[in-house]
Amino acid sequence: MPSGLVALLDDVAGITKLAAASLDDVGAAAGKAGTKAVGVVVDDTAVTPRYVVGLAPERELPIIAKIALGSLRNKLLILLPAALILSAFAPWAITPLLMLGGAFLCFEGAEKVLEAFGAAGHEEVEETPMEAAHLEASKVSGAIRTDLILSAEIMAIALADVADSPLLTQGVVLVIVGVGITIAVYGVVGLIVKMDDIGLHLARRRAASxxxxxxxxVRGxxxxxxxxxxxxxxxxIWVGGGILVHGLEVLGVHEPAGTIHHAQEAVAHASGPLGGFLGWLVTATASGIFGLIVGGLIAFALHQIHKLRH
Structure with missing residues (x-):
């Protein structure tokens, strides 16, 4: 009996170690996948605060909470099952779909650059007066629709990074990335939209500091x-361009990836202790330039089509 108990405890210890190792692998994969999605995350954080502009201050955090809940639904109820089905039955489609998302990111970034230089961008929709509840519902639904596109890109980037892992590992990683990024993004957004209120509250305190x-x-x-x-x-633009460069390489088109790799290695070898950072900077800059060119071409083509249609 004692020997049987010892054997059982050994088995339990072995299973525990295996589970811990699996969790470590999942955690590392989730961290790596989340890091690769940083460009989309930053854009998501930058875009969301505009949806509470013009609304009552006391409704800002409830609206952010509604958008965050909608974002979780997008990731876990729509995109997660779609990603796992794609991985199981059509893994060959992951790279082309990821490249489509990368091209969309390049296009959106190029549109913003063109708008900054005075070119015509997205069509502005004339806003009509509406009651507060309807305006809030409209802004929330618009934010959730926009989030669906950004979330799809985040989940696709994460899926591509764990495509060779077992299906269960893929699912757990996507859940961790989806939930973690949603909490991080909308937590930061909540702080951003309330920063001026916090500043006003502090400015009324007696302490000079x-x-x-x-x-x-308030000023910042x-x-x-x-x-x-x-x-x-x-x-x-950087993330979208990097996705396109890598996707072309995976599909057998070795330029511009080859040129970028050679430039990165040359700079890294010539820069000593700063080689790692400067090499990364070369890769990011080159990917951004490529992404801006691709996004600009897409924007130009769409604008010409729009002119012909109207």
């Missing part, structure tokens, strides 16, 4: 939004 911090927060809010917009646009 609190007043200084409060005024800094527009600057932060502008920086987020620029960083989000740059991240979209």
């Amino acid at each position: 609190a007043q200084l911090i409060g005024r800094w927060l 809010m527009p600057v932060l939004m502008q920086v987020l917009s620029v960083v989000g646009t740059a991240a979209m």
